[in-house]
Amino acid sequence: MKKVIEANNDDKIARRELSSILDHQKQLLNHYVWQDMLGNDNSVSWYFNGHEISLNSSRQLNQQLSEICKQIYHDTPRFRNELINKSRLSGTISSARKKIV
Numbered sequence: 830m831k832k833v834i835e836a837n838n839d840d841k842i843a844r845r846e847l848s849s850i851l852d853h854q855k856q857l858l859n860h861y862v863w864q865d866m867l868g869n870d871n872s873v874s875w876y877f878n879g880h881e882i883s884l885n886s887s888r889q890l891n892q893q894l895s896e897i898c899k900q901i902y903h904d905t906p907r908f909r910n911e912l913i914n915k916s917r918l919s920g921t922i923s924s925a926r927k928k929i930v
Contacts, residue, residue: 830847830851830854831851833847834847866884866890875893877893
């Protein structure tokens with residue numbers, strides 16, 4: 830889809846429609862992946878250290894993954910900063926980063 834968008838870069842309408850289709854397909858894929866990962870239909874079972882893990886929500890999945898990472902990577906340094914999850918940094922943070930660098 831990205832190659833088709835690039836090939837039709839001069840056609841704004843085609844580019845907009847193709848981008849819309851691409852976004853929709855990404856959302857649909859994410860929905861199905863998350864649904865399957867949680868095993869809402871009991872088709873997926875999660876195990877860690879030989880024990881089954883019960884997951885009923887994405888929050889429980891994230892909590893379990895955090896616990897597993899703590900156990901496996903217990904010697905790694907902890908980095909606590911809410912900005913690590915941001916896709917775009919604010920102007921203030923960007924300028925601070927530039928000053929530090």
